[in-house]
Amino acid sequence: MSQNLNQFPTQNSDNSNALDLVELWLILWKKKWLIIVLSFLSCAGILAYSLTLPNMYKSSVLLSPQQEQQSGGLSSLAGQFGGLASVAGINLGGSSDKTAVYLEIIKSKDFLYEFIEKNNVKVNLFTAKKWDKYTEALELDDTIYKNGKWLVDEETQETLEPTSYEAYEYFVKKLTVKEDKVTGLVEISFEHIDPRIAKAYVENIVTLINKSVREREIAEKKESIKYLNEELANTNIAEMQNVFYTIIEEQTKSMLLAKVRKEFAFKVIESPIVEEQKSSPNRAVICILGAAFSVFFICIMVLLVHFIRDNKATNART
CATH class of the missing domain: 3.30.1890 (Bacterial polysaccharide co-polymerase-like)
Structure with missing residues (x-):
C-alpha cells in the first residue's frame, strides 16, 4: 500500500515536467519568426566578424x-x-x-x-594590418606607425610605441x-x-x-x-x-x-618554410559555434521576456 502511495508523486512530477517542456516549446513556437529573424541577423553578424579576422x-x-x-x-x-x-x-x-x-x-x-x-618585433606585431598573398606585401597601420616612426597620442602626447x-x-x-x-x-x-x-x-x-x-x-x-x-x-x-x-x-x-x-x-x-596554408582562424567553427550560442541565447531571452510579461499581467489582475 505504502509503495503504491509513493508512486503517485513521481507520476505527477513527471507529468508536470512534461507539461512544462510542452509549454516552453509552445511559447518558442509562437515566437518562431522572431527567433528565426534574430538568429539570421546574429549569424550574419558572426559571419561578417569572422571575415574581418586576418589569416594567420x-x-x-x-x-x-x-x-x-x-x-x-x-x-x-x-x-x-x-x-x-x-x-x-x-x-x-x-x-x-x-x-x-x-x-x-x-x-x-x-x-x-x-x-x-x-x-623589429614591435613594428611587425603591433602595426601589421594586412598581408596580400598575391603581391606578398605587408600593409602597416599608419595611424600608429608612419614613415619609420611611432606616432604620438594627440591628447596625452605619449608615444604609441608599445x-x-x-x-x-x-x-x-x-x-x-x-x-x-x-x-x-x-x-x-x-x-x-x-x-x-x-x-x-x-x-x-x-x-x-x-x-x-x-x-x-x-x-x-x-x-x-x-x-x-x-x-x-x-x-x-x-x-x-x-x-x-x-x-x-x-x-x-x-x-x-x-x-x-x-x-x-x-x-x-x-627547417621552417613559408607556409601557404593558413593555421587560423577556423571560420567554419566560429560560425557554427556562434550560431549555436546565438540561437540558445535568443531562445532564453524570448522565454525570459514572456515570463516577465506574464508575471506583470498576473500582478495587474490581482
Missing part, C-alpha cells in the same frame, strides 16, 4: 637537442676530483642533457627582450615551444599574418639560442681554465699538477669545439 600562418622548425658529451678522461676523474671541479664550475659527469634549461631560456624575458630589440613588456606578452602568445618526451625532439613555431615573418622569426630564434648558449659555454670554459691555471701556479704537488693539466686540456678542447660548432644547443632536423 604558422611556421615551425623541428630540432634535435645537442647533448654535451664529456670525455672519458674527465669522467674517470669525477669521483676523485669532483669537488675541485665543481668549485671551478666544471661538470665531470658522463653526459648532460640541458634541453629543459635551453627551452626555459627561449621563453625567458632576458632572451626574448634581446630578440624583440634585434628583430613597451618591451607589452611586446613580450604579445610575442609569447604567438610563440609555441614544446618537447616530445618520447622522441626528445623539440618543435618551435610562431604565428603571424605574414608567413615570411613567421619563418624568419623561427629561424632567428634558433640562431640566437645557439649563439647565446655557445657564448655562455665559452665564457664558462674560459673562467674554469683561468681558475685552474691560478691553482696550478700555487701547487707544487706533481700529482695535482697532472690533474690540473688534464682538466685544462679537456676544457680547452671543449671550448674550441664550442667555437666551431654553430648548432651548439639544437640541431635543425626540419
Whole structure:
C-alpha cells in the first residue's frame, strides 16, 4: 500500500515536467519568426566578424637537442676530483642533457627582450594590418606607425610605441615551444599574418639560442681554465699538477669545439618554410559555434521576456 502511495508523486512530477517542456516549446513556437529573424541577423553578424579576422600562418622548425658529451678522461676523474671541479664550475659527469634549461631560456624575458630589440618585433606585431598573398606585401597601420616612426597620442602626447613588456606578452602568445618526451625532439613555431615573418622569426630564434648558449659555454670554459691555471701556479704537488693539466686540456678542447660548432644547443632536423596554408582562424567553427550560442541565447531571452510579461499581467489582475 505504502509503495503504491509513493508512486503517485513521481507520476505527477513527471507529468508536470512534461507539461512544462510542452509549454516552453509552445511559447518558442509562437515566437518562431522572431527567433528565426534574430538568429539570421546574429549569424550574419558572426559571419561578417569572422571575415574581418586576418589569416594567420604558422611556421615551425623541428630540432634535435645537442647533448654535451664529456670525455672519458674527465669522467674517470669525477669521483676523485669532483669537488675541485665543481668549485671551478666544471661538470665531470658522463653526459648532460640541458634541453629543459635551453627551452626555459627561449621563453625567458632576458632572451626574448634581446630578440624583440634585434628583430623589429614591435613594428611587425603591433602595426601589421594586412598581408596580400598575391603581391606578398605587408600593409602597416599608419595611424600608429608612419614613415619609420611611432606616432604620438594627440591628447596625452605619449608615444604609441608599445613597451618591451607589452611586446613580450604579445610575442609569447604567438610563440609555441614544446618537447616530445618520447622522441626528445623539440618543435618551435610562431604565428603571424605574414608567413615570411613567421619563418624568419623561427629561424632567428634558433640562431640566437645557439649563439647565446655557445657564448655562455665559452665564457664558462674560459673562467674554469683561468681558475685552474691560478691553482696550478700555487701547487707544487706533481700529482695535482697532472690533474690540473688534464682538466685544462679537456676544457680547452671543449671550448674550441664550442667555437666551431654553430648548432651548439639544437640541431635543425626540419627547417621552417613559408607556409601557404593558413593555421587560423577556423571560420567554419566560429560560425557554427556562434550560431549555436546565438540561437540558445535568443531562445532564453524570448522565454525570459514572456515570463516577465506574464508575471506583470498576473500582478495587474490581482
